[in-house]
Amino acid sequence: MTATLTPPGTEPTAPVRAPSxxxxxxxxxxxxxxxxxxxxxxxxxxxGKAPGWQARWSDATNMLHVAAGLLGxxxxxxxxxxxxxxxxxRRTLDLWESVPRxxxxxxxxxxxxxxxxxxAGVLLADAVCLLATWPYVSGxxxxxELLAADVVAVGALGALGHVxxxxxRWRLTAxxxxxxxxxxxxxxxxxxxTARWLGPAGEHQSFWDRPVWWFAPVSMAWTAGLALAALLAYGLRPARLRTLALVPLAVAVAAAGLILRLPADQGPWRPDPALARQVCDDGTPQVCLTVLDQNLLPEVSAVLAPLNARLRGLPGAPVRxxxxxxxxxxxxxIELPDAAQDATRGRLTRPDLYLNSAVTWLFSDTCEPxxxxxxxxxxxxxxxxxxxxWLAPTPAGYGPDPTAAQPYIERLRARSPAEQRDYLTRxxxxxxxxxxxxxxP
Structure with missing residues (x-):
């Protein structure tokens, strides 16, 4: 037997562990x-599109979903x-294949x-954008779960590209x-x-909907199943073992079948009454926004206050x-314009334009041919x-030219408050x- 001697005064060194x-x-x-x-x-x-998605979770999620699928x-x-x-x-393929694994x-x-x-890149972008949205959302x-499905889809596309x-063997393939x-x-x-919901970038624009609970995991099974089937088909040896690739492929096909059974117009989205619940102020007329925009309610009420003061108590005036x-x-x-579409980071960008739009909607009649x-x-x-x-002047650069209506505007402004209310009633x-x-007038 051969003994290994350690020189006096030295400590035995631990074996160096090879990196993973x-x-x-x-x-x-x-x-x-x-x-x-x-x-x-x-x-x-x-x-570049921050004003369009930083007010609602649904906007941020939808924008991230489309960007991840279409660009990532x-x-x-x-x-x-x-x-x-x-x-x-690099001509190292033979060396790589000689590794005993x-x-x-x-x-x-x-x-x-x-x-x-x-x-990981998609996950980082999701985290940053959600943190940037959090201070401004109302509900x-x-x-x-959809963002997690996007992460899986982009990873699956990377694996498919690798195969x-x-x-x-062509350099321009990439x-x-x-x-x-x-x-x-x-x-x-x-x-x-319906096939658009198979892609990882299917767009949905309704703010008061939620996805069905099973759509995200089924989407993951669809994209990950395809990628795993490709990896198994390429990497399994001997050739008879490649039939195991049919298992994830069958899972992917079954998942695709479930997605293709969705309605073409709605897809996986369904109305969520909790998101559409109205929150109202105590004014007259009342101003009511949904839970998604309730943080904007005080500002919208303040913008509409001068108009409400003129309409209050008149026959035919709006109640809400x-x-x-x-x-x-x-x-x-009376329907209001979408406040979140006119807001940036929780504040109305143009209160004067929003008030003018509300007046336009107030007097928009549905006429017959x-x-x-x-x-x-x-x-x-x-x-x-x-x-x-007269009620809400159009900001410069917006709307039609009021020159032809100027004489009537001057008549309305020249009347007494009582005469103005009498004309509004008529x-x-x-x-x-x-x-x-x-x-x-």
Missing amino acids: PLLTELRRGIGPWTGAAVALTLLLTMY GPLALAAGCWQGGRDRR PPLRRVLVAAAPSALWPA GRPFL VGQVV PLLGIVGYVGLALATYTEG WVAGPYGPTRPGD GDGTGPNARRASDIHLAVSE YLAANGCHPDEVPV
Whole structure:
């Protein structure tokens, strides 16, 4: 027996542990740069459209969903394809295949950067945008399950691109795959059929809806199943084991079948009464917004206060100003413009323009074909514009030119408050679709 002697005064050294192959692969190649590129692309896109999504969770979620699928997806495809062909370009493919590990393990380890880094980039962009939205929202919640499905979808596209890069030996495959992926995802996003919900960028614009509970996990099964089937089909050896790839493929097909059974118009979205619940002030007329916009209620009430003071107590005046998906539901209800669309970071951007829009909606009648004609049609149109301008002047650069209505505006301003209220009473009682009934100031 041979004994190993340690020199006096020295401590035995612990064996050096080799780094994990997975961690080594994650640090190599363009994986980290891909994650940074995906995150930066999404953040720059979201930053440019910040006024349109920072007021509601649904807006932020929908914008992140479309940006991740339409921009992050093709980028992950192209980067994964380039990463997949790395060893062939470096002529180290034989060395990599000589590593004493099962072929499938080698493929999974090699594909990890292509899948995980783009997914991490989407996750980082989601976290930053949700934190930027949180101070300004009034109610509801972010649809985190849909964002998680986006992360899985982008990672799956990166893995699919990696397999293509290992199979196809052509340097231009990566950019072409990114272009084809973008076109295909865009077509899937803007098509009208149910198939658009298979893509990772299907857009939905209703603010008071929520997705059905099963859609996000089924979407994950659809995208992840395709990617896993491709990895198994490429990495399993011998060839007879490749039939195991049919298992995740069958899961993906079953998930796609469930998604294709959704209604083409609604998709996975359903109305949520809790989000559409109205919150009203105690004014007369009342101002009612939905839970999603209740933080804007004090400001909207203040903007409408001068108009409400003129309308208060008049026959035919509105009883409530209401906003939401259901519109007016009671006699005397008048629909309000969407306050969140005119707000930025929880504040109305143009209160004067919002007030003018509210007056326009107040006097917008639903006329039948043939109404609004006759010898007095022009005069009635000028009077309608004059009343709107008198109650809420149109800001410069917006709306029609009020020059033709200026004489009627001056007459209304010259009257006493009592005469103004008397004219408003007669104006509200008239049918605006019949020009002969519109009273002249």
